[in-house]
Amino acid sequence: xxxxxxxxxxxxxxxxxxxxxxxxxxxxxxxxxxxxxxxxxxxxxxxxxxxxxxxxxxxxxxxxxxxxxxxxxxxxxxxxxxxxxxxxxxxxxxxxxxxxxxxxxxxxxxxxxxxxxxxxxxxxxxxxxxxxxxxxxxxxxxxxxxxxxxxxxxxxxxxxxxxxxxxxxxxxxxxxxxxxxxxxxxxxxxxxxxxxxxxxxxxxx
Ligand code: SAH
Numbered sequence: 001x002x003x004x005x006x007x008x009x010x011x012x013x014x015x016x017x018x019x020x021x022x023x024x025x026x027x028x029x030x031x032x033x034x035x036x037x038x039x040x041x042x043x044x045x046x047x048x049x050x051x052x053x054x055x056x057x058x059x060x061x062x063x064x065x066x067x068x069x070x071x072x073x074x075x076x077x078x079x080x081x082x083x084x085x086x087x088x089x090x091x092x093x094x095x096x097x098x099x100x101x102x103x104x105x106x107x108x109x110x111x112x113x114x115x116x117x118x119x120x121x122x123x124x125x126x127x128x129x130x131x132x133x134x135x136x137x138x139x140x141x142x143x144x145x146x147x148x149x150x151x152x153x154x155x156x157x158x159x160x161x162x163x164x165x166x167x168x169x170x171x172x173x174x175x176x177x178x179x180x181x182x183x184x185x186x187x188x189x190x191x192x193x194x195x196x197x198x199x200x201x202x203x204x205x
Contacts (some may be wrong), residue, residue, distance in 0.1 A: 002038045002054070009040075011058045019088045020058050025051075027109060028081040047099040047202070049195055051079040052141060056192060058085075060162050063176055063189060064137050066090045073133065073154065075125030075163075075197065076141035080106030080118075087115035090137070094118075096125040099202045126199050128154070135159060142197035143172045155179040162189075168196035 003021050011017060026037035028051055033043045042053045060082075066072060066089040074083055077097035083106065086093045093115075097103040100122050107120040123129075125140070126148060133154030140147070140163035147163050155161055159179045166172030174189040 005040050006055060006058050009055050009059075011055070011062055013062045015089060016058055016062045019061070019085050020054065022088065023081070023084045024113075025054065025081060027113070028079040028084070045079050045102070046105070047102055047204070049078050049099070049102065051081050052194070057082050059190070060139055060141075060174065061085055061089070063174075064139055064160055064162055066137055070136035071134075072137040072139065073135040074139050074141060075151075077103060077106045077120050078141065080109050080120065082139070082141055083118050083120070084110060084113060084115055086139070087118045090117070092117050092119075094121060094132070094135075096121045096123045096128070098122070098124055098198065098200065099204070122201060124200050125151075126197060138162070140164065140197065141194060143168055143194040144197045147175070147177065152177060152179070152184065157181055164192045164194040 003017050026034045029037045029043050040053055040055050042050045045051050070090045071092045072086050072090040074095040077095040083093055083095040103120050103122045110118045134156045135154055136156050136159050138161040143164045157179055161177040163175055164172035165175045171191050174192050176187045178185045
């Protein structure tokens with residue numbers, strides 16, 4: 001049923017569909033929401049954040065065109081679900097989260113699932129240390145008013161970045177940037193709604 005819903009909504013990449021089928025989303029939602037884990041909707045997680053809607057996870061993953069040798073950066077680990085999906089398609093995944101509590105829970109889940117190529121880092125994805133990167137793929141799963149240059153600079157030539165760009169409240173546009181030898185190509189994909197990307201490591205747990 002899960003795969004069928006995603007197919008109907010236009011996901012066609014077999015490796016993405018297979019991965020979505022294999023990763024147990026019920027392990028990434030709150031206990032009370034387990035029976036809704038395979039519905040195509042976003043769900044609340046700790047710290048006032050959300051686990052994205054399965055279609056959006058599948059769509060962003062498909063658009064990212066991840067290959068087995070890629071180093072992937074995710075900004076916004078949240079539940080760790082998107083990172084688990086990426087883990088099966090990529091070489092290495094680094095996912096950054098600004099809430100310690102979310103980062104710790106995501107790390108434990110990913111370890112338990114055997115996603116040994118994922119590193120969960122507590123930090124601010126809007127202001128990463130200079131020695132992090134470069135990456136073949138970058139996926140931002142929190143809304144940004146604009147994509148910071150210091151993220152784009154971490155893309156390899158041939159690299160792809162996907163981010164929801166727009167106002168923090170309301171609707172954003174999923175934007176795909178591709179870095180070539182000569183510059184950056186920008187393509188607008190679909191409208192989405194994400195929680196905002198906020199600066200700094202959160203002071204609360
Ligand atoms: N990809 C997640 C959903 C992300 S929700 C999943 O699969 O569950 C967005 C997440 O981005 C939230 O957990 C939020 O705390 C985090 N976030 C927001 N701004 C951030 C920043 N500057 N650096 C790192 N994480 C950030």
